[in-house]
Amino acid sequence: MKQFQYTRAQTQQSALEAIAKPGTKIIAGGTNLIDLMKRGVTAPDKLVDITHLPLKNISTTKTGIHIGALALNSAVSENSLVLEKQPLLSMALKAGASPQLRNMATVGGNMMQRTRCTYFYDTTMPCNKRAPGSGCGAMEGINRMHAIFGASDKCIAVNPSDMSVGLAALDAVAIIAGKKGERRIPFTEFHRLPGEHPELDNHLAAGEMITGIEIPDNNFAKNSYYLKVRDRQSYAFALVSVAAALDISNGTIKNARLAMGGVAHKPWRLFDAEKSLIGKPATEESFKQAAQIAMQGAKGYQYNSFKLKLAPATITEALKHAAGLV
Template structure:
């Protein structure tokens, strides 16, 4: 681990002012510290933001505001989240371990970096770690990699479970920086790799996440978070599905779908969501949406299985959501 300066900020303004080239904000540190140990990240300054008053959860307009420093555990076990946004709760509890959820922050969850083997191995080239060096995952070990939105520069995936649910819920990210405060729709927060895979988000230099704002709840009963992984106890998703539907009898009024484990960011297909609206909540409708989504998939040499896995997961997720029988948190076997 490299040597670095350490600054503890007392206010958001102090944190922003302390930021400079090579600096990183740190809260729970559940990802950043690992990256530093592996010498993937070598910040010259760490700005400790754990003392900022950003750990609250409060009503906001017609929804809920999650402070950037609210831990994953605090969010998951908040009664309002459980009642109004159970999709988010289930996604959080499907990820990481209890110890990590007790430390990891809401803002930090959004800023997780990929778990690509090559990204973590400094003995190999990686465009995300060192731009211009290449992407050995293309044609290499790529079983866990993207089938949507990848580029010739990077085929890594975003690892978060929480973010998949936030994408389906159409959250908004509130940030503060040198130019003041602004809000970023969740769909625009993360970037696809393109020619600049080293840039994960659309945050400007020195901007800090202040909160994640949830809109009015639409899916308190008809939702599911379905996570498919190599082992049930603790693993990142090969494919995950956050699904929420509003029903008028047996007809779908509104549908929201987001996939994890398949792209550089939580993956949504608005055409598939629109296709479902006004359709009966049947397996046939769900299969049509799934077929539309996976029609855009571009697999790598070792992850073609993800296409059929995603198709089946989408159908199963929509069936669980429509029936109001979300994936069990205690029995993680697929129902």
């Protein structure tokens, strides 16, 4: 590992001033960044520790819930407000990583984590995300875990976060601080698709940091579910995951939210499938129809084409659980 400087920020302003300098990165829980540094994937000159900043609060607002960027994944998943108002987020968090990692990982760090594509982590292999212009080893390689939506000829990696799938489904908003003040980004627009620049994971600008997220109130608490299909029961990334939330009245769907993980470079929101459910009965047939709509534009590769069948089956099953049919 390359030698680096370490400093602890005492204020948000001092953190912003520090990260404005090239070669400087923020560290909080470090559950992803330290791995990347050990493997030589990233090599910052300086780390700025922000764990002492007052960004761990979880509180109600006039329109929903505010969660600070330094709130631990474990704390959020067990928080009474989250369990009562946004249980889908708790389910998504508990599906991620392991209890030990959730006790260290922060909300902001989870949003910023990078892909777990093996070609990205292996510095002997070509990877446009790690080294732009070097090629994509996964394209013709072992691509079982890779994208079926939104990929480009430069990158077919997927975003690994379960939490982010839940937040995308819940219409969360990311709160960003920078030298020009605060700005807010809809969570569905925070992460990027690879396009021509897969090295860019999100729309966070240089010198900016995440300070929190807000989730608006909704009527999904009673009928929501997070389903994660993976190779083993714990500490494994999703082959396919689905965050499903329904507002059901007298057996009819009044509103719906759907997002998928393990299938794209960002949490993949299923807007058309959501629209198709509104006004329909909460039945397995309605859910199967929505799942087929959700798969429009999907493309498999040599080793991940099984996802083209697994994904709609997972959507249907998640919706059945959310509706209380199973």
